[in-house]
Amino acid sequence: MRTGEGKTLVAILPAYLNALSGKGVHVVTVNDYLARRDCEWVGQVPRFLGLKIGLIQQNMTSEQRKENYLCDITYVTNSELGFDYLRDNLATGKLAQCHFHPNWLFSGLQSVDELVLRGFNYCVIDEVDSILIDEARTPLIISGPAEKPSDRYYKAAKMAAAFERDIHYTVDEKQKTVLLAEQGYADAEEILDVKDLYDPREQWASYVLNAIKAKELFLRDVNYIIRGKEVLIVDEFTGRVMQGRRWSDGLHQAVEAKEGLPIQNETVTLASISYQNFFLQFPKLCGMTGTAATESAEFGSIYKLKVTIVPTNKPMIRKDESDVVFRATTGKWRAVVVEISRMHKTGRAVLVGTTSVEQSDALSEQLHEAGIPHEVLNAKPENVEREAEIVAQSGRLGAVTIATNMAGRGTDIILGGNPEFMARLKLREMLMPRVVKLAEGIFVSVKKPPPKKSWKVNESLFPCILSKENIKLAEEAVQFAAKTWGQRSLTELEAEERLSYCCEKGPAQDEVISKLRNAFLEIVKEYKVYTEEERKRVVSAGGLHVVGTERHESRRIDNQLRGRSGRQGDPGSSRFFLSLQDNIFRIFGGDRIQGLMKAFRVEDLPIESKMLTKALDEAQRKVENYFFDIRKQLFEYDDVLNSQRDRVYTERRRALESDNLQSLLIEYAELTMDDILEANIGSDAPKESWDLEKLIAKLQQYCYLLSDLTPDLLASKCSNYEDLRDYLHLCGREAYLQKRVRFLFVCLCVCVCVHGGGGCCQFMTSNSFSLRFFQTMQLREDYI
Incomplete structure (x- = not known):
């Protein structure tokens, strides 16, 4: 189903039906925000029909997880569900008490009560192509601390910095590997004063190769960002930070050494499973997305799933303009700024898609110089916290939004702005400071305590200043809520859940909910006057214009970006700006693209050629086939381990559930x-x-x-x-x-x-x- 056609709501139908068996249903989404939003938003339908709805979030305890997994329908992210499965099959329990019941002695110091997951029954996956295809190249791995980190990482990082590409080593960007040349071997052995880099008694080869990989293939603000003294991985598909994840085999430590940060303990793999084999454990599996048609062969061959295209509610009238291709990246970025400026002047909303944090920051600087106001949405912490509000207001008159990857953002871009969302933000910034208890902690450094949590929203996101009557109404409702619930007595998650319910249409018998909802509806009414007027102006100007700044490895991801425009029959357009120096063409383009780069000498004039268009499509097909082969190999390799894993986990579960x-x-x-x-x-x-x-x-x-x-x-x-x-x-x-x-x-x-x-x-x-x-x-x- 296309973007904006109601996938999230439709998922309730099969989820409710299959939940009636009492065996549980998992609704899987790509991030914690979407899981919480869907649970609060559409979860009220099965709740009204008498089912229990559960929600799994990253920071929950085992007891909370177990309670939520036992509900009829549980909203959870793909990684949390996968890691809970692995943790259940790794847990060893605690020597909690000294009594002499026979089962305490022989149960491996764990009881079946400690497991959080119940059996697999039925699973609905939102953004199914993102989870089962894009993320399926990387298996889920749980690792434990191994030996203490070695100083060799720092020595190897210094050496890698001094070595020169194509003299000391070669880089294969397609395979993401590096290889030491003869000169590299000789110099490394001389610097380290060893006879053989691969000597098992003093093995240096892995440290040197990882240091070169960290230098050449893992780039700051592209593959990772630095927060404090931590290296945080950026998900290449969603542009989000992957909190708590680390690269394996010493690669993360090599990146920490490159950046001069403290090196954390090395790790050893304790358990792993691929997404393919994990989700194939469900007797019934299904999913939904706006962009699965191009991958129907893979869904059929690996998951035995058919792809059905549901027609749109209203005819699609978005205009997808032909790509503009430049020889060099400098010409491309100049043209992108000109295009944004042109659209901004007409009052159209503009959404710009970039492929990395680095690109979005560089473009943001150019727009500042051009005097174009804009919002940036990427993996940097200050932007992540404002994700929903930025995306929800990307359809305002003259709004310019730069976003790093748009897969699974989960918030519709409504032309003219989203009055319901703005009203919720206004009520939230008034309510939260009154009812949320502040996190308690001991500060190691007294010089600068961490800043207090603020729910304040940038005033420019609201269409107007609220009338005195509505401000008074909202303040009275908030005061009543704080008095009834208690001043600063709720956790942030509890407060968010209650606020969400206030802003929905479920029955409101509670007096506090009723007062807050009344204030919410009045604010919506006031905002709607302005957003409706603004919508007419944006529509008459031509709707949302999408600017793509690079082709992705898959046509689907390009379509996800395009799909943000033209929802529910709205007008809109899209155009991609490319250069022959973009990674996809440089790595996969082949001789034809290289020949074109030499033939065209002008940097800032667009190139038009049928041969070029064919070469670009061919490069993208090559990438899709290449990554499909990687996923297939991972699936086949993991299939061998899977039979062993199934038997071990089955025997383990049998032992845990046994009375004797x-x-x-x-x-x-x-x-x-x-x-x-x-x-x-x-x-x-x-x-x-x-x-x-x-x-x-x-x-x-x-x-x-x-x-x-x-x-x-x-x-x-x-x-x-x-x-x-x-x-x-x-x-x-x-x-x-x-x-x-x-x-x-x-x-x-x-x-x-x-x-x-x-x-x-x-x-x-x-x-x-x-x-x-x-x-x-x-x-x-x-x-x-």
């Missing part, structure tokens, strides 16, 4: 005996050919408690293969029970140390399980 782990462990012992017996004797071998010494050596390698076994003992007790198998089963059971008794004795000794003699005696004599144990060991009287 003793029988399960004895079963494992017997299966192990069968495997060893089959591998070392074989079921068809006659008794005369049995190599009992080899068998016993292998058994004792697995279980040191079988030290009493001898070839003579086995020969005397077993006349055939079945006897031998039964006898080894018995030995396995006895070894397990012997180990169990020893472990219990150790636990009781620990208990004696903790509780002291008398208290522990009283504890033991009152505990029937402990008494049975002591009777077995014939120790009770001696101990007392």
